Amino acid sequence: MGITIVGNKNMNTSPARLSLSTLLPRFVVSALVFVISCLTLFITSAQAQIHVIPQPLHLTAQKGGFILSNKTVIGVDQQSETVGKYLQAYLNRYYKLNLKVKVYKHIPANNAIKLITGNNNSIEGAYTLSVVPGGIKITGNGAGVFYGVQSLIQLLPAKVAKPLRVAACKIADEPRFQWRGLSLDVSRHFFTVDEVKKYIDVMAHYKLNVFHWHLTDDEGWRIQIDKYPRLTEVGSKISYYAKQGKFRKLDNLIDDGRDGFYTKAEIRDVIKYAQDRFVTILPEIEMPGHSEAAIFAYPELGCQDSTGAKHRVRMLDPSEDTFKFMEDVLTEVIGLFPNQYIHIGGDEAEMADWLKSPVAVALMKKEGLKNEKEVQSYFVKRIERFLVSKNKKLVGWDEILQGGLAESATVMSWQGEAGGITAAKMHHHVVMTPLPYMYFDAPQANEDLEPIGWNPPVTWQMVYNYEPRSSQLTPAEAEYILGAQGNIWTEKVPNLRHLEYMVYPRALAVAELTWSLKENKNISRFEYKIKQQYGLFKLWNLNARLPDIVGVDNITTNADLFKTTLKYPLLGAHVRYSLDNNMPDSTAKAIAFPVNINVPLKDSLVLKTYTTWTLNKQRILQTATIKRVVIAAGAINTAGLKAGLDYKLIKTKETNYAKLDTIPPVTIAVVNMANPEVLPVTDGNLTWVKFNGYIKIDQEGDYELTSGFEVSPALFIGSQLLIMPDKNTYAEPQKALLHLKKGVYEFSGYYIANNINSKQTLLQLKTAAGKLLDPRAYLFHL
Incomplete structure (x- = not known):
């Protein structure tokens, strides 16, 4: 990617051309340089x-490689025979190779x-993998x-x-x-056995090993239960009954x-399929809330008013009949699923319904x-005792903490x-799967340009940067974190x-953050x-979301010429673009990458x-505003400047920035770092940080100003807003590209401190040559 913005021609200097490193944030620069160099090496280097x-x-x-052919024999021992046949089938399906598998007591050298x-x-x-010109050896327990075979598969050409x-x-x-999970909600929209198997296949390719199967919810009951046939006769056909006017509209x-x-035979088939791929299936049977499909099938289970x-x-009524029903259901579920965990949901229970239920009131x-939360705790603990009696462990969403957590x-x-x-x-085991990072029903970029979803955007970068073991835990407490899981809800x-x-490529970030140190x-x-996985995605017919064009960023600049080159990592990609704020569509002329743009910048323009x-029927939409501003140095006596910025901490519930000046600060200080660690208060107030200086x-010369905050602060030079607040830096990247004369420029800004941005860099200033400047050399106050 090459981007150039030519400076103001009225300046007493020749037009300044900003380098790639000047125009992109530090982490993107390193990424792009790495990508370009590696793409060059790809043709000539095994590495x-x-x-x-x-x-x-x-x-x-290492140097060289191994050639696979139909004469190649896969040697296995008795324990690895299933894996050997898996590799044999994979090579036959995707590469039309017909390798033999031979079982040995001692595999010949x-x-x-x-x-x-x-x-x-x-x-x-754990495993070891060695590929040398003479052969391939994989050892593991x-x-x-x-x-090891999955790593080998990724070494094969796409x-x-x-x-x-x-x-x-x-x-x-x-x-x-040991918990590297991915969920699938089949209640809101049903997915067939073959579709579920494909989902498990791709999980296995990236060493994800827990498939959380969300089998029941308000919109559908998806698992055959012999003792209660109406659960599937009626509860699995909610969409049909909604169309008949016999069930609420699925709004x-x-x-x-x-x-x-799924019939029991189909579930056993899927379980065996997953076991052969070393994937454990975690079934979820929702209770006491999210039970509308079960209640539609058996109305007597519902909470009476x-x-x-x-x-x-x-909501399920906490009656003896309900507990008998759930124990019967779980008995059949346990008979199907061999793993040690059963997920019982427990989330978003409308517990207020119990306060009007004669059964629940009598139980209290x-x-x-004392209250409805303790009824929830009673419900969960009673189910837990039953599961423990069957040598199973209970998993639930974090609402099961309310009213008291079940013992195990x-x-x-x-x-x-x-x-x-x-x-x-x-000292309870935990799987971290928090909003927003692990929720893949959120859009992957600017929500106005992506398929409809829940919540603000969650990019793969946000997923990748997540750390399951919080710094708030001691090392001993952190050991209770079993791992992490990505979730997808299918409304x-x-x-x-x-x-x-x-789900993809975000699930790959889950794979690496849970597997790699x-x-x-x-x-x-x-x-x-x-970006190298897209060949494999094509091979597997996997519709992973395409990458964005790197560098379609919101830019604030005082230049009068906008010049950029649009590049793309996938060969065969095309782009349609506009500079008039109108989104191009399939009727516009498609242009092969790279695309050179060179236009005057008298005012702002919008690149779309x-x-x-x-190789894919998708289209990826992006948009960026190139905003032109006037920047002037102030008439400041530099002799009076002192190092660092003035900053104020303001504790308040006020969310309107304009009203902060009327609230006295709790702290006034000077900071001369680009990443001041400001921890938020925990008394229910917001912790506003307001700073100003020069x-x-x-x-x-030419300079790039950016923020390393994941959710951006507001940054001003004079009255010009350079970085807009509350933008996700990955979904809507921003930078200011400025030609600055020698002098002093008024600088200010604000943000709300939280546990995340306390570890991030507020401000980065770089030269045209890409040199990151020390804030102690350029941040001052009076």
Whole structure:
């Protein structure tokens, strides 16, 4: 990507051309340089082919490679035979190779491919992989051999080629977390057995190992229960009954819904399929809320209202009949699923309904329960006792903390991290799956340009940067964090291709953050690796969302010429673009990348792009405003300047920035760093940070000003707003590209401090050569 903005011609200097490094934030610069260099190497170097996700613990590229052919034999031992047949089937399906699998008691040293069970490493899933010109050797314990095969699959070329060459390398690898999850809600929209199997297939390719199957909810009951046939006869056909006027209109769905259910035989088939791929299935049977489909099938289960009011009933009544029903259902579920965990939901329970239920009120009196939250706790604890009696462990959403946590419960923390942190401090196991980072029903970019979804955008970068073990936990408490999981709720996801669009590539970020060591993550390298996966996505017919054009950013500038080159990482991509604020569509002329843009900038303009790829039917829309401003230095006596910015901390519930001046600050200080650590208060107030001072420029030239906050602050020079507040830096990147004369410029801004931005860089200022300036050299106050 090359972007140039030519400076004001009225300046007493020649037009200044800003370099790539000047125009892009630091992490994007490094990413782009890495991508460009690696794409060049890809053709000539074996090392460039090593783009394994998740990043292995140790990886060494070597010279040469191994050639696969029909004469290659896969040598296995008895324990690795299933994995050997998996590899055989994969190579046949995607590369039309017909390799033989031979079972040995001791695999011969000269065998071309050796899958050997046994590894001194005691960590479940650890493996070693060696590719040399003479052959391939994978050694692992448990799932380790399978994970080694997945790394091998990513070393194969994405296109069928002869000869089929694997780059030489050595890998020694092991997972950081044992819970590396991905959910699928089949209640809101039903997905077939084949669709679920494909979902599991792709999970396995990236070493995700827990498939959370959300089988029941208000919109549908999807699992056969022999003792209660109406659950599927009626409860799985909510969409049908809604169309007949016998059920409420499914108002949250993007369409009229998709009915269906899984027979027990189909569920056993899916479980075996997952087991062969070392994926554990976690079934979820929702209770006591989100139970409308069950109540529609068996109305007596629903919470009765003593006032006689008629309203939507999604809550189970805490009656003995209800507990008998749930125990019967769970008995059949346990008989199907061999894993140790059963998820019982527990979220968003409309507990106020119990206060009008004669059954619930009587239960409160009998058990001495003080409020409806304690009824929830009673319900969950009673179900937990039943599960424990069946040698199973209960998992629930973080609402199960309310009223008292069940003794052995594992908490899935979805309402942010607070529930998970609380549970870990109580020495309960936790799976971190918090909003917003782990919710893939959110759009992946600017929500106005993406398919409809819940919540603000969640980009793959946000997912990748998430850390499951909070700094609020001690090392001992952090050990209770089992891992993390990405979630997808399907109200707005009507079919498989849409599902794949929403889940990928974000699920790859979950894979790396749960598998790879925290210290071994690198967002620039990961960005390059993602882009190398699109050949595999095409091979697997996976409709992963296409990458954005890097650098379509909102820019504030005082230049009078806008010049840029649009580039794209996928060969065969085309773009349609406009500069008049109108979004181009499929009727506009498609142009192959790269595209050069060179236009005068007398006022602001809006760049809009419509990107397509010949190997995919998607289109990716992007938009950026190029805003022209006038920047002038102030008449400031530099002799009176002191290092650092003035900043004020203001505690208030006020959300309107304009009213902050009427509120006395709790702290007034000076900061001379670009990332002051300001921790938020915890008394229910917001912690506003307001700062002002000056930027002192000692040498006239071109400069880039950005913020490293994930959610941007407001940054001003004089009265000009350079960085707009409350924008997600990944979904709507911003930068100011300014030609500044020698002098002093009034600088100010504000933001709300939180636990995330207290660790992030408020301000970055770079020269045209890409040099990051020390804030102590340019930030001043009077």
